[in-house]
Amino acid sequence: MIRPADRIRRLPHQLFAGLVAKIEEKRRQGVDVINLGQGNPDQPTPPHIIEALKAAADDPAYHRYISFRGLPALKAAVAEWYRERYGVTLDPATEIAILIGSKIGLEEVSLALLNAGDTALAPDPGYPDYWSGIALAGAEMRPWRLDPAAGFLPNPAEITEDIRLAFLNYPNNPTGRMAPPAFYDQVIERAVKTGTVLAHDLAYGDIVYDQKTAVSLLARPGGKDTGVEFTTLSKSYNMAGWRLGFAAGNATVIRYLELLQDHLHCSQFGAIQAAGIAALKTPLPLIEEVRNLYQARRDRFISSARENGWEIPPSAGSIFLWCPVPTTKTSWEWAELLLEETGVMVAPGTGFGESGEGYVRIALTEPEDRLALAAQRIANRLLQPI
Incomplete structure (x- = not known):
């Protein structure tokens, strides 16, 4: 018998793999599933990025192995992007790492920093792949509860001396x-006192509504000294399938990430990295179109x-x-019931941690009319007697 390590x-449990399997089964049965369970952007990648890929794919230099640590030109583009977006100055050679999607970097940071028996804080509810990296490192995950009464912010005081x-x-x-600048300042202050490394996932930094602005950890005083920030091209540029992201910040942590990647990867295909450069140079009005699309979808679903x-x-x-969903059933039971009776797939709240009970997550990755139909179906079922 072959036993796993x-x-x-x-x-x-891999939440999203399970959701996809359920959707595929329903579609095989002929059900027109409205999939709101995955955060999978449905819009095409902008043409100028695709054209950059096509041109780069003809370059024989990218048909061979390239530098394990990515294209210097892409690192320079990331540094310029940070300067323009957040006023942050980065050394492309030492403070930026290229990732095959930010998901893998968010797992690699645990492998690079944690030993068996170490403890890491992860938001509860939060993105499940934080847990995966901690588990692979043999470390312990301590839930960091996001308090609804505090605007779903965790308590910075929970960063104690035993948190790596x-x-x-x-x-x-x-x-x-969203989190205000003062929250980051409190977290940074705690991290400095405890020697804790901060890992900030900024995947949705461009997707902010109602004239708000996201905060970069690296833009706050001491942020670059205490941690790293992970960003992806998947959401802002509709490049989820391209698998390209980056980590930026503390030079020591970046060095450890790149050393680990030297052993695990041969870097992302160079032509995709060249397209990434084109993406990072996308004019802001095109990014605003993406933001406005999701805000309109948000408003339509809520309405x-x-x-x-x-x-x-x-x-x-x-x-x-x-x-929020009625607590007459668990969030998992609601997700399964809604798929069975309404044909709408949602993500159960406890798939993101125990504190997610009483909620389901809706992804705004369908056209407005489909979202409105899904909201109607769900609401009608939630209000029926159990």
Whole structure:
């Protein structure tokens, strides 16, 4: 009998793989599923990025192995992007790492920094892949509860001397909430006192609503000294399938990440990195179009839900809505029931941690009319007797 390694046994349930399997089964049965369970952007990648890929794919230099640590030109483009977006100055050679999607970097940071028996803080509710990296490192994950009464912010005082690594994520997945600059300052102050490394997931930094602006950890005093920030091209540029992102910040942590990647990867295909340069140079009006698209979808879903008696707090950012459901059933039971009876797939709140009970997450990754229909179906079912 072939037995898995202990690290495989430690891995948490992969929420999104399970959701995809359920959707595929329903579609095989002929059900027109409205998939609001995955944060998978539905819009095409902008043409200028595709053209950059096509041109680079003809370059024989990218047909061979390139530098394990990525294209220097892409690192320079990332540094310029940070300077323009957040006023942050970065050394491209030492303070930026190229990632095959930010998801893998968010797991690699645990492998690079944690030993067996170490403790890391992860948001609860939060993105499940934080847990995966901690588990693979053999470390212990301590839930860092996002308090609804505090705007879904965690308590900075929970960063104690035994915490080696703490994950942050704003705009937040799954709650869609934002964090003010003062919160980052409190977290940085605690991290300095405790020697904790901060890992900030800024995947949705461009997807913010109602004239708000996301905060970069690296733009706050001491932020670059205490941690690293992970960003992806998947959401802002509709490049989820391209698998390209980057980490930026503390030079020591970046060095450890790149050393680990020297052993795990041969870097992303150079032509994709060349296209990434074109993406990072995208004019801001095109980014605003993406933001406006999701805000219109958010507003349409909330309006349709309200018309049918279901009140949902508006998200401030990300491509998600964090929606309360009756506690007569668990969030998993609601997700399964809604798929069975309405044909709408949602993500159960406890798929993001125990504190997610009482909620489901809605991804705004369908056209407005489909979202309005889904909101109507869900609301009608939620209000029926159990």
